[in-house]
Amino acid sequence: MKQKADVTGNALAIASGVLVVTALALAFLWAPHETTMKDVQRIFYFHVAVDWVGFLAFFVTLVASVAYLKTHDRKWDIVGMSSVEIGALFLTMGAVSGSLWARPVWNTWWTWDARLTTVAITWLVYMAYLMLRSAMDDPQRRARFSAVYGIVSFVTVPLTFASVFFLRTIHPALFAASTAAQGQMQFETGLGSAKMGMTLTFCVIAFTVVYVALLRSRIRLEHTADRVARLQQELVA
């Protein structure tokens, strides 16, 4: 029996593509450049958006983990694991893009300041989730362990977010009071500031749609794998 076409998935994929291309156009053609950093600052739009998706993905894992521990329903285990996978990917892209921004601006690829250190810890914690999970054979034990780990590891996310406000860091603080000394970006006009804000908001929305599309695909993949495994067991029995 041929699998029916995933209409919703295809629609989400097309929407993601359109939104990301539009976001790219806004970031390069509509948003003004920043006074000091000029066009290198444009990395910020996608960098912030993918980091947002990473943290959102880990929050979804937290919710799915709690749901799994309450219901022991495999679907929540699938959601949690899929979301960590995507979150880890996006956090990696965020870290690499941040490093590419830092090289011309800070004259270094990496520095152990508070924000970067907490991001590195978050990344390691969730990579460990994936590695430990793959080392467990028993599905129930693996799901229980992943759920508990998914809840505990989420503590790294607010820590990373808050690091810029409470610890000494040279990383720009998006929501801090505006002074150049705090790393806040300086715009050429007031309108420039609004355009930057709108571009950033659009990029965040675009990447959120990308996340939803990827999550759906990943969940669908895991459900298909489960069906294959069940049929294999049926044939062996």
Place this chain on the structure above:
Amino acid sequence: MADFMSFKNAIFLVAAYGVFWLGTFIYVFTLNQRQRNLEKDLEALESLVKKDQ
């Protein structure tokens, strides 16, 4: 003041956006490949189960 729009810095900008595109493309590609392979396996297994019954 450093010239942030030098060619060298433009490379960083392009590379950063390249990372997003490459990372997303590779992940989507692997997901699609795995889905296709699993669906082939599923079809084969379903026809075997039908034969058995």
